[in-house]
Amino acid sequence: MNLWRHGVHWLREDLLLNKFSRRLPSKEYRVAIFKPLSLDEMKAKTKVLRRHIVRMTTEAGSGHPSSSMSAVEMVTALFFGGFMQHDPAQPRWNNRDRFILSKGHAVPVLYAALAECGYFPVEELMTLRKLGSRLEGHPNMKRLDCIEASTGSLGQGLSVGVGHALACHMDGLSAHTYVMLGDGEMGEGQVWEALASAEKYKLANLTAIVDQNGYQQTGATKDVLKLTEFQPKIESFGWHVQTINGNDIEQVIAALTIARSIKDRPTAIVSKTQKGFGILPVLAPTGDLNYHGKPLSKELAEKALALLAD
Amino acid sequence: MNLWRHGVHWLREDLLLNKFSRRLPSKEYRVAIFKPLSLDEMKAKTKVLRRHIVRMTTEAGSGHPSSSMSAVEMVTALFFGGFMQHDPAQPRWNNRDRFILSKGHAVPVLYAALAECGYFPVEELMTLRKLGSRLEGHPNMKRLDCIEASTGSLGQGLSVGVGHALACHMDGLSAHTYVMLGDGEMGEGQVWEALASAEKYKLANLTAIVDQNGYQQTGATKDVLKLTEFQPKIESFGWHVQTINGNDIEQVIAALTIARSIKDRPTAIVSKTQKGFGILPVLAPTGDLNYHGKPLSKELAEKALALLAD
């Protein structure tokens, strides 16, 4: 078990991709997963993911690029910063670390990361939301076995994460489960039920990440409800909580490191971000800083890609 | 409007009871409602309610006496301490103060209070849970128009209270809405949704009462989940919160008085009580201090009634 944790890994080339995939992976992805990227490499990776997000949603003609953008640093750190141990050759390996995207509409960021890990070809990203594609508008675990939970109805992912964490605990596995939620999503009572149940079972192998990007579908999160002070609330449910700037990858890495070191209770990271981070100069002139659930026009996408060039 | 608030009330004898009732009320109930009882009278009233609870559940052969007992002081203070302005002659009078029993299984305490107010004859209490009776096992507002919400599926009453409070606010009514919840019931996420929505609309005309009697169906509330520190949690949702000994009627009155004085946000009272309070000496020897959802045997009921004699 510990071997895995330190990056040594037996490779079975024949199993490197899941059964649906069409091509063999590049050498790169294995390194990316099992050897953490350097800070500069991660920063470059955030740009790669952002470009994927822009391209695939504009190509799809629908989707949630701004909701995806805010989460890029966190997803990058998790998948490429050495926090998540997982294996594209065995997506359902029982001791994999799990990432559950409870705010399922932001799935482009997850697809981008999974493709970069080698779970499926990068070109497949361009099939997003098209009839027959396994890259559906919201994550569908039945169709793509690197997806940990079928989400899209907000509020449910943390409960699923509690189930994974309980199972891993029962089985003596060291796997850690990460669940990302939206700040608007925190309005769902089920999230608070899940928080309470994780407290009960002292699930130190569970980390909730609130992507507090300040907006939800119909406006600013602070205007829809007044839940926005998350830290005291989640703390009052018995969790260890950190609040960080989630678009600063160094803060993200520091927080994930601390979260992993907590051994007596579940941990949460309130990740203050900006919705659309990385392409805000392109969104700002539209007057809509939320830009919820809309792809960029071809024209805006060009501008965004220029901004995101290496 | 203010006349009502100060206990002056035009009486229409013909309307004094709701249309289903079979007999005219005693003079007593009007006084009870419109002139607050003295402290001693209230203490006596708690015994009256407790005796009703014991009698009706034992007669029914099922029901939740212990869940009802813990709430007696609070219900007595609300209905007989001058806090609730309402009119048995017009149960749906639009400026009535509302009491919603979200922990609907404790409805015997509510029926007892309503009967004592004159909404229906005291003898009708003995029809509890019998086929055809309007005193059903859980509150049914369609059948009994002094019931404010049909409950029995836990977790829902506070949302209904938010709706009432919003409507009263829109209509410029001074009515106050009280909602009583169980401590186990606080596990329902919907309660936390409702707390957040009341915060948003600054519903100072809404008071939530958590009857923290320490037990839920399968055991001690602190063992089922770890939610039991309610004050910081509810405060973190923007409410004014007081924690009191809810079986001490003086503390109850003081807390309700303070709650009514808060004008800028919703108020909560965490009412620490004992499940079965008032008949604990009778329950204790059974070894089951929770005594959830069980009526007393005829024998135990006799003992309880002796204990509760004036």
Added chain:
Amino acid sequence: MTIGQAAGLKLGKAVRDAFGTALKELGNEFPTVVTVDGDVGNSTRTEVFAKAFPERGFNVGIAESNMVGVAAGLAAAGKIPVVSSFAAFLTCNAYDQIRMCVAYPHLNVKMVGSHAGISIGEDGASQMAIEDIALMSALPGVAVVVPADAPSTKHLVKGMLEHHGPVYLRCGRIDVPEIYGPDSVLTIGKANQLRDGKNLTIIANGLMVGIALDAAVALEAKGISARVLDLHTVSPIDQEAIVKAVKETGRLVVAEEHLPHGGVGSAVASVTAQLAPCPIEFVNIGNTYAESGDPEGLLKKYGLTAEAIVAAAEKVCSR
């Protein structure tokens, strides 16, 4: 969108758009109407009303259970709340609240689910209500209404506000052909015959009405004469119209944007079994979840086409 082309219908607005506009237009006539939203008022179109009557629009955030409970409280206090979300979230996520706080006490709450069916397209199965008719019809005393187009929506929204008691209104996301004219009169509980025929009756509602009319044209070309009935109200169901259709045309095809169990098909089958047994063929998405894709591609892949209705009609006529 090619729906309604064969029948010569022109494309109109989406049902959700017609709903939003109608609600706003009725706002003054019904001063106790308020809207209760779960952060998707810009999708369900209650936003149109809430912008016109800002004091009467509430958004309680992404919290459907509370949303329905709040609406029930407003109704108990004398308002006519119109509570809405995506049909999938309204009906599935708040079902217990609908049962306990709305249906059981029979409160005057109007429940509007937008984005019903698979024709929402790219968002995929999580956002598609394919079981909402089954769920909402299983609530005693709740009227279940599925408008076929924008003009009829206007009528049915008014009917919904006038109706005393809970109503569920199912709305689609995409633009649909206009079947009714501005002067058509529709009554909750009364099916509407759109076309007469003698060999069979196609019963449909919502998006499937236009498709049924296309199918009727294609069937005519094949010498099969099909009556088309818009069963816009699923509950209470118009037994009379169904029995009449069986008596006069002998067989039925029921077409709906829903899965088979508990939908219009099984409601119709229950009526015929009891009052007029006859052969029926069912056109629906099958016992499956759908997926992401363009609306037209999805309708084709999941069998909701004029061709599918034609095939069902031919089959039922051959039985």
Added chain:
Amino acid sequence: MTIGQAAGLKLGKAVRDAFGTALKELGNEFPTVVTVDGDVGNSTRTEVFAKAFPERGFNVGIAESNMVGVAAGLAAAGKIPVVSSFAAFLTCNAYDQIRMCVAYPHLNVKMVGSHAGISIGEDGASQMAIEDIALMSALPGVAVVVPADAPSTKHLVKGMLEHHGPVYLRCGRIDVPEIYGPDSVLTIGKANQLRDGKNLTIIANGLMVGIALDAAVALEAKGISARVLDLHTVSPIDQEAIVKAVKETGRLVVAEEHLPHGGVGSAVASVTAQLAPCPIEFVNIGNTYAESGDPEGLLKKYGLTAEAIVAAAEKVCSR
């Protein structure tokens, strides 16, 4: 309780009790089974299992939505979670979680609803599941199973654990007569003929099976010969047995402890409409919520008696 008396059956245990005992007995054979409760394990009887296997029993409190989500996570991680509550709370309060986290990904979660139907008695309508069959059958890929008695429950619980995929098991609260012997074999998906007859077939499940057998005895006395079919699995439905019954007996009565829409009756009606149209009469509680009362009084008031089945049988035979 007089159910089963006319048919000479002796009273046995409640289905929920048989479920709890069976689960415990299977605990060693199925080491990955775990229970997930919402504070009512002493009512649903999962307590029996959890006491025997304390490391494998989870109680997440009064929070049904989370409960189902947690079960889904456990299943995704390789466990066989048995998640249970009162049928009303499990199916209504956590419906969206069942849809999204269990049915859509087709995870191996076993969902057990106790206290189904009106025969729970005094607690009243809020605790009575009368729409759970409609709800759970509207989930693609979920098997819906309703045992009639304790011995069959034992078999069906084992069948449920062996079945790969989501299952809903409906349990009643009260003691019911024993219909099956200890050696009876039941298979999920296969209806069980309990009695042959030639004038009609009574299709029933759950509590109604014993009542149907009583009715068959009464009908025999009136010269009407009734087949009785235990349709313990509602979904997937045994089309073959139903069609055979229609072919051989010509007409049906469907009896269920449920409201009419989306229950066994409408599922059967859909099958016959498509494969073998025939007259059917339905025995159910009607389109209403029930109330508090003693179980026997309620069954009578809401029409779930042998007399009601006899009347329906006579009616369907006269059609």
